[in-house]
Amino acid sequence: xxxxxxxxxGLVQPGGSLRLSCAASGFTFSNCWMMWIRxxxxxxxEWVAKIKQDGSEKYYVDSVKxxxxxxxxxxKNSLYLQMNSLRVEDTAVYYCRGVTGEFDCWGQGTPxxxxx
Amino acid sequence: xVVMTQSPLSLPVTLGQPASISCRSSQSLVSGDGNTxxxxxxxxxxxxxxxxxxxxxxxxxxxxxxxxxxxSGTDFTLKISRVEAEDVGVYYCAQGTHWPGTFxxxxxxxxx
Numbered sequence: 001x002x003x004x005x006x007x008x009x010g011l012v013q014p015g016g017s018l019r020l021s022c023a024a025s026g027f028t029f030s031n032c033w034m035m036w037i038r039x040x041x042x043x044x045x046e047w048v049a050k051i052k053q054d055g056s057e058k059y060y061v062d063s064v065k066x067x068x069x070x071x072x073x074x075x076k077n078s079l080y081l082q083m084n085s086l087r088v089e090d091t092a093v094y095y096c097r098g099v100t101g102e103f104d105c106w107g108q109g110t111p112x113x114x115x116x
Numbered sequence: 117x118v119v120m121t122q123s124p125l126s127l128p129v130t131l132g133q134p135a136s137i138s139c140r141s142s143q144s145l146v147s148g149d150g151n152t153x154x155x156x157x158x159x160x161x162x163x164x165x166x167x168x169x170x171x172x173x174x175x176x177x178x179x180x181x182x183x184x185x186x187x188s189g190t191d192f193t194l195k196i197s198r199v200e201a202e203d204v205g206v207y208y209c210a211q212g213t214h215w216p217g218t219f220x221x222x223x224x225x226x227x228x
Contacts, residue, residue, distance in 0.1 A: 044208065045222075106165055
């Protein structure tokens with residue numbers, strides 16, 4: 001069964017850090033572009049970051065550049081998002097997503113709340 | 117960033133009737149490799165999004181053939197030939213040609 005399971009979300013104060021993880025199974029993880037996409041409460045979808053199959057290319061939306069770091073471990077079929085200097089506006093459900101042409105898979109999402 | 121504009125934002129439809137959603141981009145979505153990376157997603161309440169269509173008109177695995185996508189350049193359309201109850205939710209177009217990828221505001225489909 002194709003599956004992606006996020007973890008690591010939670011409540012954090014402004015300026016704090018969190019590390020999100022996404023464990024993939026049931027497909028060839030190393031073939032996929034992997035990305036993090038977030039959805040603020042009651043809002044639409046926003047790309048956060050993406051990483052190439054071998055990790056050689058990484059892209060970030062401007063609002064998280066310098067604060068967030070995307071990484072992957074193909075040996076562990078896992079994707080990560082290190083989030084530092086968190087802001088209230090980073091509050092959202094964070095989804096991991098894997099894509100390769102015809103294949104597209106999303107996790108169930110992990111909620112991140114940044115509040116004092 | 118490329119702005120994706122959907123219309124309508126709310127779409128009440130009678131069961132069994134067709135539905136259509138328009139999506140326009142602020143710049144051409146034709147990539148340097150000749151592909152157009154325009155996708156459509158469906159999100160049911162409380163669920164993750166699911167991709168329906170990729171590269172304008174290709175249906176994803178397991179997507180019913182009542183869903184079809186068309187368009188080119190900056191103008192795209194998602195059509196549902198006969199709406200079923202399970203089609204309720206929010207539909208998003210998204211472009212992956214230019215970084216950062218961007219989504220439309222979403223179109224909420226409801227049953228009349």
